[in-house]
Amino acid sequence: MKFLKYRLDRCTMCGSCMAACSKAWAKKDDPALSRISVNNVTGLPDIKVCNQCGGCIAVCSSMALERDKNGVVQIRRDRCTSCLICVEFCPSASMFFSSDIPSPFKCVACGICVKACPQDVLSIVEEKEA
Amino acid sequence: MEEMRLLAEWKYEPKKLYRGYSKEFLSVDLGREDGAFSCDVLPVSEDMIEKFTGGRGFGLKILWDKVTPRSKWDDPENALVISGGPICGITQYPGTGKTYTVFLSPLTGQTYNSNAGGYFGPFMKASGFDALSVSGKASENVVLFIDGDEGVVRLFAWEPEDRNSYTVTEALHDHFAENEEDKRNISVISSGEAAEHSWWGALNFSFYDPRRGLPRLKQAGRGGGGTVLRDKKILALVVKKRNFSGTENNPADLSVLQKVGTKLHREIRQNDDVQCLMRKIGTAHLNLVMNDYDILPVNNFKFGRHEDIMEIDPVRYGFTQGYADGCWYGCSLACAKAVDGFELLTGPCRGQKVTVDGPEYETAASLGPNVGIFDPLWTIEANFYADHYALDTISLGTGLAFVCECFELGLITEEHTNGLELNFGAKDDLLELIHRMMDGRDDFANVVSQGIRRMKTLFADKYGADREIMERIGMEGQGLEVSQYRCQESMAQWGGYFLTLKGPQHDEAWLIFMDMVNKQLPTFEDKAEALFYFPNFRLWFSLVGVCKLPWNDVEPSDNRIRYKGIEAAKVPEHVQNYLEIYEGVTGKPLSREEMILQSERVYNYERIFNLRMGKGTRQYHNIPDRALGPVFPDEWEARSEYFDGKLKEAGHDPEGLPVEEKISLLQAHRRREWEKLVDAVYERRGWTPEGIPTIETVKRLGIDYPEVLDVLERRG
Structure with missing residues (x-):
């Protein structure tokens, strides 16, 4: 299973990852459209990004969420009905939404943000199924 | 499956929804067992939107125009009018797929409106219709099919060996779908063979459950709508709409729906396990x-x-197996x-x-x-x-x-x-x-x-x-x-059941805890106020196409801290959610007072409709003795201390009296209380002591149409 891993102790909250992500996936430099979220909480970085746990798969009654061959949870836009239940039932609060894009969006471990991060905070790791 | 034979086909241009309305409805008539089928796309006027809002309001307005004061439930002009309302079909807030069906009922001889989940209402709207009216009678069993993508309505003759609901529904999902993936794009309204004889005939609304790989049924069960469907020789109404995205309503501000909806999803996730257990148990x-x-x-x-x-x-x-389901997309309360x-x-x-x-x-x-x-x-x-x-x-x-x-x-x-x-x-x-x-x-x-x-x-x-x-x-x-709550010990619920528009169901008011347990309605005026507010508030759900459950079967954690008594029972934060969603969809701001006004118009219109059908007066608000108190000694003796106490409160010393006499005294007392309650409720509703809306009331509500005034004038 492929997923994005982060080290909070290295993060300077520069926002490069969000800019790279939103530009790549939403064609716009806008942190609100990024699939990784970095917030400043009491002066410390708080990163929200999908760990591919699959909790959202069970909550979606239209079966719009499924794993691809790499174990990454993908949203099938042809099935998604934009209800956003997955957003609030995500255990890691890493399913995002915007009224510009009615269906939700999430990290698919593409690695674009890894290259953009100047502090080496992020990495794509592969975990073998037990 | 048995072959279907095309009887008629009509093309139409599916109109896109704008802010929750298409402003058109589909009117199909099956003739008088003579094959004279017709199908018309008719306009929904601005006045109809303003006065009747949608859903049950549209159903009543359209039905009024179809029938006469002499019409009976099994006359061809009786119609099943199905409408969701402006919010119906959004997916961003839980419980927004409800649809109301309005018709003249075999059981009550007056109007009935029965609601169901399932996908029919939202798909029908996305196919371009604010309502569907079906009247007339076919001479053979028929299926009406609406294809909301192609813009075509087809009427088929079909004679399946088994006309029961699961069989019919599964066959039609199979028949009209191109493949397994396509089955979710279909919804069927069907009934069953018992509805061909019984007056309890239910309407089953389907939704396809892809996880189980089968269609599920949600019932608009009450009032005999299924009996009317089968009387018209309709086996099923079917709608198909592909690629449902959740934004078909073309809302004025999607971000509002997302904000309010995710807030409620969060509340449900956090509170349901410690409040009403709807997801886990239902x-x-x-x-x-x-x-x-x-x-x-x-x-x-x-x-x-x-x-x-x-x-x-x-x-x-x-009773709950597998997983939590909603009967419409986006319902995280998932009681189905x-x-x-x-x-x-x-x-x-x-x-x-x-x-x-x-x-x-x-x-x-x-x-x-x-x-x-x-x-x-x-x-x-x-x-x-x-x-x-x-x-x-x-x-x-x-x-x-x-x-x-x-x-x-x-x-x-x-x-x-x-x-x-x-x-x-x-x-x-x-x-x-x-x-x-x-x-x-x-x-x-x-x-x-x-x-x-x-x-x-x-x-x-x-x-x-x-x-x-x-x-x-x-x-x-x-x-x-009567539905399944004993109301004997809650005077307010006597009214909640028996001072209703359509009979003792529980969708107008459920006041038992507020009244009997929490003692928040001590006077007749308090009870009358509750029997004004809650029936009107809850009627609003039927106008816009939302489910009652997410209103108060989950509450904000601090609801009972921020608000007390009846105000807490209103769940003000959730009322605010509805006002925001209404504006988010329609673009029209709505206050709490205007919300009740929208309902009050339709509540009184429905009451006058029933008057027009020869009912709708005080004498039709009957209540049986069993609803007021014990009828036989074994009922009294099951709680003798309690009932003896109630008799004392009524001013009678139970000491030494035979049980039969105690029952008789308590019944007589409660009958008197009932009459006082009726007086107080009618007054609060702006009705005469006979239970008829006054001219002033209909003028205040703006429903003083000539045909409405005509009914009131004829009844004196």
């Missing part, structure tokens, strides 16, 4: 709660609790439960393993304790067949409970029941009676399935049963059977 958990408060109907509402209650503990048995892999032991499907929808609370109580049965497997089997044959499980259970009591009192005997021993708890014979309701060949089953009001007449006329006793114990009002 409404059937109420069995235990009602038992604790003596509200669970046991043996035709005689008793309120039973020692075998834990036999039907839904946690222990598991199912029992999977259930092997049927009786009837035409004996031996088959099926998925049974529910049982929900009403069914778990009606086809359970109310007929003296505490066996969940029996309840599930009865639930399956009631849905399949299309019998309203609420009326069925309350009706069977009445039959059992009549049988135990000796008012009817085995000679009349064609050999069935219909005591309370008679599992085999009661299930057999349900099966006999299906094909219309058993004269006793036919009498029973026309409802308690007809049973009282026919039992008296045909079998010589004592009419007076039956009037006291038959739990019906306006011809409709």
Whole structure:
């Protein structure tokens, strides 16, 4: 299973990852459209990004969420009905939404943000199924 | 499957929705058994939107124009008018797929409106229609199919061997879908073979469950809508809409829906496990709660609790299997439960393993304790067949409970029941009676399935049963059977059930806890205020197409801290959610006062509609003795200390009195209280002492149309 891993102790909250992500996936430099979220909480970085746990798969009654061959949870836009239940039932609060894009969006471990991060905070790791 | 034959086809240009409306409705007429089919796309005027909002409001307006004061339920001009309302079909807020069906009811002889989930309403809207009206009568069995993508309406003749609901629904999902993936794009409204004879005929609305790989059924069960459908020779209404995205309503501000909706999803995730357990268990958990408060109907509402209650503990048995389901996209409250892999032991499907929808609370109580049965497997089997044959499980259970009591009192005997021993708890014979309701060949089953009001007449006329006793114990009002809460000890709920527009269901007001447990409605004025506010507030759900459950079956954690008493019961934060969603969809701001005004218009219009049909006055707001208090000594003695106390409060010393006299005194006292309640409620609603809206009221509400004033003037 492929997923994005982060080290909070290295993060300077520069926002490069969000800019790279939103530009790549939403064609716009806008942190609100990024699939990784970095917030400043009491002066410390708080990163929200999908760990591919699959909790959202069970909550979606239209079966719009499924794993691809790499174990990454993908949203099938042809099935998604934009209800956003997955957003609030995500255990890691890493399913995002915007009224510009009615269906939700999430990290698919593409690695674009890894290259953009100047502090080496992020990495794509592969975990073998037990 | 048996071949379908195309009878007629009409093309239309599917109009895109704008801010929740297409401003068009589809009107189909099946002729007078003469093949003179017609199909018209008609406009929805701005005035109709302003005065009737949508949903049930549109249904009533369209039906008013279709029928005359002399129309009966089985006349061709009676219509089934199906409408969702402006919010229906959004997916961003839980419980937004509700649809109302309005028609003249066989049970009550006046208008009825019955709601269901499932996907029909949202798909119909996305196909370009704010409402669908179907009138007329075909000469052979037909299926009406709307393809919302192609813009075509087709009418087919179809004669399947099995006309029961699960069979018809599955066949039509298969037939109209191109492949498995396409089945979710279809919704079917069907009924069953019992609806061809019974007046309890239900409408089953389908949604396709891709996880189970089968269509599920949600019922607009009450009032006999399925009976009307089959009387028109309609087997099914089908709609197909592909690629549903959740934004078809073209809302004024999607971000508002997202913000308010995700807030409620969060609340449900955080609070449901400690509040109402809707996701994990569903409404059937109420069995235990009602038992604790003596509200669970046991043996035709005689008793309120039973020692075998834990036999039907839904946690222990598991009416909820698999996973949490909603009956429309986006409902995280997910109360639509199912029992999977259930092997049927009786009837035409004996031996088959099926998925049974529910049982929900009403069914778990009606086809359970109310007929003296505490066996969940029996309840599930009865639930399956009631849905399949299309019998309203609420009326069925309350009706069977009445039959059992009549049988135990000796008012009817085995000679009349064609050999069935219909005591309370008679599992085999009661299930057999349900099966006999299906094909219309058993004269006793036919009498029973026309409802308690007809049973009282026919039992008296045909079998010589004592009419007076039956009037006291038959739990019906306006011809409709009471749903599954005992209201004896809550005066406000007497009104919640029996001062309603369409009869004693529970969608106007459920005031038992507020009144009986929390003592928040001490005076007649308080009760009248509650019987003004809650029926109007809850009616609003039926105008816009939303479900009642997410209003107060989950609450903000701080609701009871921020608000007290009745204000807390209103759940103000959720009311605010509705106002925001309404504006988010329609672009029109709405205040709490305007919300009630929208409802009040339709509430009074419906009341006047019933007046127009020869009902709708004080004399039709009947209440049976059993709803007011104990009728027989065993009921008193089950809680003698409690009832003795109530008699003392009424100014009578119970000491030394025979039980029969105590019952008589309490009944007389409560009858007087009832009349005072009726006076207070009518006054608060702006009605005359006869229960008729005044001219001033209809003028204030802006529904002073000439035809409305004409009805009021004719009735003096």
